[in-house]
Amino acid sequence: MNTNTKQPGTFAGSIVRQKDPDNLEYPFTSLDGLFTPNELFYVRSHFERPEVDPQNWRLTVTGAVERVLEIGYDELRRMPCRTEPALLECSGNSRVFLEPPQSGIRWELGAVSNAEWTGVPLVDLLARAGVKETAVEVVLSGADQGTFEEPDPPTPGRISYARSLPLAKARQPQVLLAYKMNGQNLPPEHGFPVRAVVPGWYGMASVKWLRSIEVTERAYHGYFQTLMYAIWERRGELPDLVPVGEIQVKAEIARPVLHEVVPAGASCRIFGAAWTGEGIVSRVDLSTDGGSTWSPARLTSEPIPYVWRLWEYDWTPTERAPHTLMARATDDRGREQPLERNKDRRDAVISHVLPVEVFVS
Ligand SMILES: Nc1nc2c(c(=O)[nH]1)N[C@H]1C(S)=C(S)[C@@H](COP(=O)(O)O)O[C@H]1N2
Ligand SMILES: [Mo]
Secondary structure, eight states, X not given: XXXXXXXXXXXXXXXXXXXXXXXXXXXXXXXXXXXXXXXXXXXEOSSOOOOOOTXXXXXXXXXXXXXXXXXXXXXXXXXXXXXEEEEEEOTTTTGGGOSSOOSSOOOOSXXXXXXXXXXXXXXXXXXXXXXXXXXXXXXXXXXXXEOOOOSSSOOSSSEEEEEEEEHHHHTSTTXXXXXXXXXXXXXXXXXXXXXXXXXXXXXXXXXXXXXXXXXXXXXXXXXXXXXXXXXXXXXXXEEEXXXXXXXXXXXXXXXXXXTOXXXXXSOEEEEEEEEOSSSOEEEEEEESSTTSSOEEOEEOSOOOTTXXXXXXXXXXXXXXXXXXXXXXXXXXXXXXXXXXXXXXXXTSOOOSOOOEEEEEO
């Protein structure tokens, strides 16, 4: 049989923000369940994707440890594993909405996705190596390398993608060295053969194509946590530039979309998802009048740590006019999604309420 006669399917595909390296956005308007299919899960890559042969792959654990460790792919997969659902959100998600415009990839709503990950808890590997009492951080490095000229100053020559975690976060049992995503082997663009998954932290912490783990006795100040993915934090008088970490509470509207025309006098289902870092989304409020009045939306999925909650709201507009929709999430630690952008966050951690202007006709 000639397979060339096969008809194309109805697969909508990702939104290409950059072709090379892969920077692909999940079409958030297609949200219709808790888990994002692997083919639609957003991709954020800084350098050319490395080809890693699992048979030659070795992960090393070095630094402030009792014994240096080296482990291969088959051996890692024989260790006790866990399966954890977790959402990843790029800390640049929604950057296109910032005023004035910021440099960096111009993500709309879809640099966020949710999957189920299977792998070995990082803490188990750390325990095998024996972390010294003097240790403070764990630096995870990927096999991908490259240079940047921008932002100024450029990289010190070729560097690897690397990020650190404080030891306390690294020891949470949900932090995985994952080799499966939604039950399949990790796809190449998501870090095959093994990646870190750090639930509750912005995506930059979940290092793909993981190659080495270094336990350090002082804080790491690498490129991806100082010149990128760092925000101002104010404790008292002196603003401090700190690495981006925990995901902030946020709701996004999947439908209707910006500038959609909604019929008057008919019921319109407004729906989306909401998420937070260490906690659970406990409510989502909806405004259809630009924030003057708010009503609670219905939460339509269970509270699961590190996973988004789906929500919906029935709206029957009557007035034929422009309307501004807003969704605002609150978590069980009492953290409310901010209405305004905080400029201290520079070009990252974009978690304020995002208005969606629609027209009722
Ligand atoms: N090795 C490596 N890991 C990486 C990156 C990268 O460029 N190289 N990008 C990071 C960023 S910024 C994000 S948001 C997530 C995205 O993961 P995904 O592409 O599987 O969605 O991977 C992180 N891990
Ligand atoms: Mo990211």
